[in-house]
Amino acid sequence: MSQPVPKIRLRGLCKQFGPKVVLDGIDLDVMPGTSLVVIGGSGSGKSVLLKCILGLIEPDSGTIEIDGRDILTLPRAEREMARARIGMLFQNGALFDSIPVWENVSFGLLAQGQTTRAAARGRANEFLAQVGLADTVGDLSPAELSGGMQKRVALARAIAARPDILFFDEPTTGLDPIMGAVIDGLIVDCVRRLGSTAIAITHDMASARRIGDTAAMIHKGRIVWNGPAAGLLESGNEMVDQFTHGRREGPIQMELRR
Numbered sequence: 067m068s069q070p071v072p073k074i075r076l077r078g079l080c081k082q083f084g085p086k087v088v089l090d091g092i093d094l095d096v097m098p099g100t101s102l103v104v105i106g107g108s109g110s111g112k113s114v115l116l117k118c119i120l121g122l123i124e125p126d127s128g129t130i131e132i133d134g135r136d137i138l139t140l141p142r143a144e145r146e147m148a149r150a151r152i153g154m155l156f157q158n159g160a161l162f163d164s165i166p167v168w169e170n171v172s173f174g175l176l177a178q179g180q181t182t183r184a185a186a187r188g189r190a191n192e193f194l195a196q197v198g199l200a201d202t203v204g205d206l207s208p209a210e211l212s213g214g215m216q217k218r219v220a221l222a223r224a225i226a227a228r229p230d231i232l233f234f235d236e237p238t239t240g241l242d243p244i245m246g247a248v249i250d251g252l253i254v255d256c257v258r259r260l261g262s263t264a265i266a267i268t269h270d271m272a273s274a275r276r277i278g279d280t281a282a283m284i285h286k287g288r289i290v291w292n293g294p295a296a297g298l299l300e301s302g303n304e305m306v307d308q309f310t311h312g313r314r315e316g317p318i319q320m321e322l323r324r
Contacts, residue, residue, distance in 0.1 A: 071134045073098040073231065073263040074119065079128035081114055088114045089125065090287035096280075101257060101264040103278030103295050105271075105309065107318065110284045112267040116233050119265075121149050132231070150178065153229035153262075155220050155253075157236040161208040167194070168204030171222045180227060193222040196259070197252050214245040218252065225256050232257060234266035238273045250276040271310050274298060283309065285318065 072095040079092040088111045096102045104112050117123040119130055121137075129136045137148045161170050168190035175181040181189050191201045197218040208216055217237065224232060237253060238246035250273050257264045257277075268274050274281060278295030283306050291303040298310050308316030 070097060072096055072131070073100075073133065074265070075129075075131040075134075076115075076119075077129045077131075079115070079118060079130065080126045081111075081118060081123065082126060087287055089118070089128075092128070092284070092287070092289060094282060094289065094292070096263055096265060098263055099261055100279040101254075101266065101277055101295075103274040103281045104265065104267045104284060105269070105274060105281060105298075105306075106267075106284035107309065111287045112284055113235065115284070116235060116265065116267060120152060120154065120233070121145065150227075151229050152231045152233060153224040153227060155217075155224045155232070155234045155237055157239055161216060161219060161223075163208055165207075166204060167206050167208065167211070167219050170208065170219060171204070171226055173223065174227050178227070189226065190222070193226045194219070196225065196256065197222045213240050214249065217241065217245075217249050221249070221252060221256065225260060228260055230260070230262050232260075232262045232264040234264065234268075234277070236268055236270075237266060237277075238268065238270045243272070246270065246273060247276070253277050271298060 074096040076092050076094040079089050081089040092115060104115065106112050114123060118125045130138055132148050137145050140148065168187050171190040171193055172181060172186035175189060176183065176186055187204065190204055194201065194203060199218055211219065234253060237249055241249060254277055266277055275295050275298055280292065281295040281298050282292035283290050285305055291301055291306045293301060298306065301307060304317050308318050
């Protein structure tokens with residue numbers, strides 16, 4: 067039997083800024099309908115990895131395949147169409163303060179002509195309900211919301227176009243443990259409801275095990291381990307063990323800036 071085609075397949079992905087090598091030959095497969103969690107220290111290349119897939123940064127070399135097609139070689143219009151299928155939950159929510167919550171949620175739908183302004187409010191209410199928020203929240207401004215509510219609104223915006231790929235950048239940053247668990251539960255529910263493929267980057271090991279099917283660790287721009295997310299705390303890999311248990315001593319050493 068032929069092997070299923072990965073939803074996202076990265077091979078030899080490299081990126082450097084001046085002399086600083088950030089991605090040094092990344093190979094990763096994310097199968098359809100699964101969630102991959104990427105862990106690693108600050109500056110290890112996690113965010114740059116996502117930005118390369120999103121098209122916000124152009125890699126120096128390598129391939130980025132979605133459904134078996136290398137999007138880096140596609141004509142610009144086709145490349146943009148492929149990336150339009152990706153929903154994104156940004157680390158700090160990235161909500162627009164100048165417009166109400168409902169308009170934030172439906173912003174992408176309106177921008178892409180997927181709904182009319184008259185229908186957008188109803189669509190926004192639909193997705194607010196999916197993240198446990200009442201219709202009345204739609205009239206508020208983002209500044210009137212707590213951190214947890216802002217994350218929920220950002221999640222509603224990410225799923226509003228029903229993307230088949232979802233990215234989550236530190237989804238529980240700044241939240242208390244209980245709210246973090248709530249957001250993780252909503253993420254898992256939304257991903258399953260949509261049947262989406264997901265990639266999340268996080269420092270939160272509890273979050274990683276809650277939302278990930280598989281996990282990978284980046285260190286100095288390379289994948290040093292990948293396996294089941296449930297086994298993160300018992301990986302048997304010295305780097306992963308040091309990182310997940312927060313140990314000062316181990317193979318990962320803080321680099322001094324010179």
